[in-house]
Amino acid sequence: MSQEISFVATGDSFITRPLPTTQSHEFMKISQLINQGDFRFTNFEMTTPGIDKMPSAVSGGTWAAARPKVINHLKSYGFNCVAWANNHTLDYLYSGLSATKHFLEKAELVHAGVGENLSEASSPKYIETPSGRVALIALTSTFHETWMAGEQRRDMPGRPGVNGLRYTNYYQTTSENLKVLKEIAEKTGINVQRNLDLKEGFLAEEDNQEFTFGSYNFIESDAPGLKRTPNKNDLKRIKASISEAKRQANYVIVSIHSHEMQGEDKKLTADFIEEVARSCIDEGAHAVLGHGPHILRGIEIYQNRPIFYSLGNFIFQNDTVEFLPADFYEKYDLSPEKNVADAIDKRSKNDTIGLGTNPLVWESVIPYWKMSDGVLTELILYPIELGYGQERYQRGWPKLSTNDAIIKNLQELSEAYGTHINIVDHVGIVKLL
Structure with a gap:
């Protein structure tokens, strides 16, 4: 070398x-x-x-x-x-x-x-x-x-794609805020489907130290903020x-x-x-x-x-x-006769954003x-x-x-x-x- x-x-x-x-x-x-x-x-x-x-x-x-x-x-x-x-x-x-x-x-x-x-x-x-x-x-x-x-x-082929690095977001908050989140989850039913999937085995059990609110993971901490883990x-x-x-x-x-x-x-x-x-x-x-x-x-x-x-x-x-595919035009509420220039103009507000x-x-x-x-x-x-x-x-x-x-x-x-x-x-x- x-x-x-x-x-x-x-x-x-x-x-x-x-x-x-x-x-x-x-x-x-x-x-x-x-x-x-x-x-x-x-x-x-x-x-x-x-x-x-x-x-x-x-x-x-x-x-x-x-x-x-x-x-x-x-x-x-x-x-x-x-x-x-x-x-x-x-x-x-x-x-x-x-x-x-x-x-x-x-x-x-x-x-x-x-x-x-x-x-x-x-x-x-x-x-x-x-x-x-x-x-x-x-x-x-x-x-x-x-x-x-x-x-x-050995019994199933793989799938094309990228070499991905996944990560998990953990939102750190106080014990008081966690208690409020759990009460909201209980009253609104935001975790109903997740709870059922866990019960029926469609989701794996996770760390008991975290609380999932919808699609967000919360953990107790005296220093509120976002922590990401690879x-x-x-x-x-x-x-x-x-x-x-x-x-x-x-x-x-x-x-x-x-x-x-x-x-x-x-x-x-x-x-x-x-x-x-x-x-x-x-x-x-x-x-x-x-x-x-x-x-x-x-x-x-x-x-x-x-x-x-x-x-x-x-x-x-x-x-x-x-x-561009139809999805792009639909996202910006553009009719089918519009073209790429129209779509880029709409997204950028005529190059102002x-x-x-x-x-x-x-x-x-x-x-x-x-x-x-x-x-x-x-x-x-x-x-x-x-x-x-x-x-x-x-x-x-x-x-x-x-x-x-x-x-x-x-x-x-x-x-x-x-x-x-x-x-x-x-x-x-x-x-x-």
Whole structure:
């Protein structure tokens, strides 16, 4: 492991349009940066369901779909691996998943986090580089409950889906409030169906220390608030994948797609994601790549290894999907003759609310780092902009930025983790011990 190896990673690539050109100065500068890395990663937050597309009844927000050629356009930047376990993976059901997998493999991109069963979805995928072999493990904590891949048995096949990280919300409250909740439950019958399911064996018995009120779990505490606990079986499976990977590769990288946050502040990572990320490093991972909230979150250097809690967006074009199912139009009370432009206008109130109006969504960083003997030796952060303020059919492509405010924002977000970032010639240089 003594040979030095380099890494480049980006956040979400929600790509719905083909590249207009690979000859522009902006594209070539980004491509040159990405190609400096031995390991070159992005999160593919898209499906390519092909002509037989059938939408799911639920989606990750926008039913994410694009023509298969966008994979090759994304690859033009230089990426050699992607994660695609996220809240859009099954926007077009199992057929969309299988088609997307087919086109990723046709493009010869190593991909992780999704599979025909849980074993495939959770297994490490390997990138062969001149400086060493790198394993990629990908998971998501943000997904519809039916999208989790199923494990196979000797007498039953598994189920396609994502490598999911489930968690439980526990709402902490006082004994007095718990007493009131129990009285309300008794009088309103909110737990009647649950009680019957427990009695008839359709629900498993749970911890007696918690009280379930409808679909919410409450526990007694003198410090009211929300505590989230990762699923023990999922965490065990993730650690087992890391344990395997570190014996099969020089380096292990874990990708985590997560929208969960602290309170109502998207910039703050959920407590259980911090716990899981550190557990991955403790198990032997060399870096954790976070993405999902579409904005930057802080960077932690833990055990001399980087945790990027969110790398924001690399490509973001959710307002230029070509088609949407009837469910989307019905949600916004739009008649059948309305089109995609009408639907996007209605959702965004003519681009006055939503992600398009948040400047933080349209700026991010591309980290470039080096490791030797499993230890971080250099970490440089290159700021990018994605066209905030442009028309929705123009914005979404990355270009390198000289706006120091992007790094200053990341400085503030990282201070809570004890990470110090200097700004030198418009790039961030992380101070290492």
